[in-house]
Amino acid sequence: MGGTVVKIACVIPHYEHFATVVAAAAGARRHLDDVRVVDDGSSGMPADLARRLGELGVTLYRHDRNLGKGAALLTAAEKLAADGVTHMITMDADGQHDPDDLPRFVEAAERRPDAVIVGCRDFEHAEGVPRSSRFGRAFSNFWCRLETGVGCADTQSGYRVYPVSGLRALSLRCRRYNFEIEALVKLLWAGYGLAELEIPVSYTPEGGRISHFDPLRDNIRLSLLHTCLVTRQLLPVPHRRLVKKDAEKAPWRQLLHPAEFLGSLLRENADPAGLAAAAAVGTFLAVLPLVGVHMAVILYVCVRLKLNKVMALAIQNLFMPPLSPFLCIEAGYFLRHGRFWTEFTLQTCLKELHLRLYEWFLGSLVLAPLFAAAAYVAVYAAASFLAGRRTCP
Numbered sequence: 001m002g003g004t005v006v007k008i009a010c011v012i013p014h015y016e017h018f019a020t021v022v023a024a025a026a027g028a029r030r031h032l033d034d035v036r037v038v039d040d041g042s043s044g045m046p047a048d049l050a051r052r053l054g055e056l057g058v059t060l061y062r063h064d065r066n067l068g069k070g071a072a073l074l075t076a077a078e079k080l081a082a083d084g085v086t087h088m089i090t091m092d093a094d095g096q097h098d099p100d101d102l103p104r105f106v107e108a109a110e111r112r113p114d115a116v117i118v119g120c121r122d123f124e125h126a127e128g129v130p131r132s133s134r135f136g137r138a139f140s141n142f143w144c145r146l147e148t149g150v151g152c153a154d155t156q157s158g159y160r161v162y163p164v165s166g167l168r169a170l171s172l173r174c175r176r177y178n179f180e181i182e183a184l185v186k187l188l189w190a191g192y193g194l195a196e197l198e199i200p201v202s203y204t205p206e207g208g209r210i211s212h213f214d215p216l217r218d219n220i221r222l223s224l225l226h227t228c229l230v231t232r233q234l235l236p237v238p239h240r241r242l243v244k245k246d247a248e249k250a251p252w253r254q255l256l257h258p259a260e261f262l263g264s265l266l267r268e269n270a271d272p273a274g275l276a277a278a279a280a281v282g283t284f285l286a287v288l289p290l291v292g293v294h295m296a297v298i299l300y301v302c303v304r305l306k307l308n309k310v311m312a313l314a315i316q317n318l319f320m321p322p323l324s325p326f327l328c329i330e331a332g333y334f335l336r337h338g339r340f341w342t343e344f345t346l347q348t349c350l351k352e353l354h355l356r357l358y359e360w361f362l363g364s365l366v367l368a369p370l371f372a373a374a375a376y377v378a379v380y381a382a383a384s385f386l387a388g389r390r391t392c393p
Contacts, residue, residue, distance in 0.1 A: 006110050008161075009034035009085045010102065013072035014093035016042045018049065025058045027099025028091060032106070035059070037093070038076050041066035069158075070172070070179025077167045087113070088162045097159045101199050108195055109161045114243050115193035116184060118152060119159035121201040128203040132215070140181060142277065143226040147233050148188040149306025151273055153196055155184060166192055169242055178221045185229050191243035234304050269308045272387060276380035278302065282312030283375040286319040287328065287368035289360045315375060324367075331366050332359025 010028045014021045014037060021037060028035045037053055039045065041063040053060050061075060073090060080088055087109045091097045101119065108117045123129050123137075137156050144155045158180060166187050174182045188194060269278065285298045298316060302309045333341040336359060341348070349356070 006087055006113050007085045008032065008087045008089060008106055008109055009036060009080055009083075010089045010091055011036050011038065011073065011076040011080075012091050012093050013038045013040055013069050013076070014042070015040040015066060015069075015072075016044075017093040018042070018046055020095040021093040022049070022052050022056075024091065024093050024095060024097075024099065025053055026056055028102060029056050029058060031099060031102040032089075033057070034085065036061065036076055036079070038072040039063065040069065040072040068175035068179065069177060070175040070183075073162075073179065074167065074172070074175075077162070077164050080164050081168055086164055088164050088167070090158055090160055090162065092158045096201055096203065098200055098202070101159070101197070104197055105159075105161050108197060112193060112195050113163070114191075115195045116163070116187050117161035117195045117197060118154060118184070119157050119199040120152075120154035120196050121157055121159075122198055123201070126201045126203060129201070130203070140222070141273075143230065144181065144185055145273065145277055146281070146305050146307075147185050147226070147229045149269065150188050150194055151269075151271065152184070152194060155181060157199075159199055160184075163187070163192060166190060166242055174221070174225060176221060177218050178225045181222065182225055182229070189233075189239040191241045191245055193243075230305075234301065236304070268310075269306060272380050272383035275308055275311050275383045276376045278308040278311040279315050279379040280372040280376035281305065281307055282315045283319065284368045284372035285312075286316035287324055287371055288364045289325070289328070289357065311379070315379075319371070325360055328360045328363030328367055329356050331363030332361065333363075335359075335362050335366070 010032045012021065012024055012028065012035070017024075025035055025037055035057070036059040039060065039062045050060050061079065063072065063075070073088070077088060089102065089105050089109070091099065091102075097119070105117055105119070108115075121137075123134060133156075137154055140155045141152060145151050160180075162183065167183060170183070170186045170190060172179065172182055172186065269275070281301060282298050285301060286294055290297050294316060295313065298312050299309060301307070302312045330340050333339075341359075
């Protein structure tokens with residue numbers, strides 16, 4: 001997309017943020033001429049809200065009913081495309097984001113027009129960050145990395161820049177808070193790059209900030225979305241590319257240079273989070289009763305998810321028979337009978353082999369996630385420690 005003429009607008013979706021949306025729009029207007037607010041079906045909208053925004057030179061769109069944040073952003077994208085706007089900076093209406101960061105987003109979009117620009121919230125120096133926000137971000141970051149092979153420090157941030165044409169070209173089904181995850185993942189699949197900007201974040205005291213996030217319904221939506229995205233990524237079907245990348249060296253050509261090929265395998269997603277994700281996936285699959293095909297399945301999943309193959313294949317050796325299957329059978333037997341298996345006879349080992357296989361499967365459903373979580377924590381801690389030592393003077 002070299003030579004692209006960038007035209008940028010700021011979009012502020014809001015739903016009953018009457019106390020803060022005007023201030024957010026005014027702050028954005030100090031830095032951008034084109035600022036638009038999308039009211040997502042708010043009830044009891046003040047009669048003077050449209051006038052106050054109009055006096056600021058801000059355009060207001062309205063939904064007749066509440067359709068969700070994603071729907072508001074897609075409405076804005078359609079309007080922006082009609083006006084020749086190429087990039088949309090999204091900013092929350094609740095005062096969480098600092099409008100004075102807008103020039104940095106504009107500069108980043110002009111420098112990388114073929115990228116999604118994500119504002120990574122600085123939780124370390126912010127006060128009043130809810131624990132649920134910290135956990136939700138870490139959870140989302142992990143799954144997005146599996147789905148794209150790209151690490152992002154804040155996949156849940158609403159302060160970001162979208163290429164308008166990319167949003168309109170993709171098939172995006174989510175309309176609520178899960179929209180931002182789906183849009184990010186599918187834009188990366190489509191060939192767009194990722195750029196990150198560290199931003200401050202402000203959380204008002206509990207009760208002072210209006211949030212419409214429903215912990216039950218929205219977390220269910222996010223879990224279902226990640227399930228669908230991981231499943232799609234595992235399918236041997238290429239994604240639709242909207243941005244052409246430089247041609248990579250063909251795999252068979254890499255094999256002509258063994259040292260280079262091995263080096264690329266070792267470096268692939270070799271940061272602490274990437275190695276930990278590979279260890280977790282390799283562990284999970286190694287514990288499952290995939291008799292005779294463990295290595296093939298692990299390799300296939302690592303290729304599809306762009307994980308470090310060396311780490312995933314190496315860690316499976318910790319779960320080779322007989323220990324891992326025995327532990328799974330014991331766990332499965334306990335689930336079936338409420339006690340552990342202690343009668344190791346010809347009858348229980350051979351004639352009831354089908355029952356032991358069933359118990360292996362049941363037990364693996366319990367132990368595989370536990371072992372995978374332990375592997376993730378251990379490898380992340382070790383890799384972070386080693387990385388810290390390498391950076392010390």
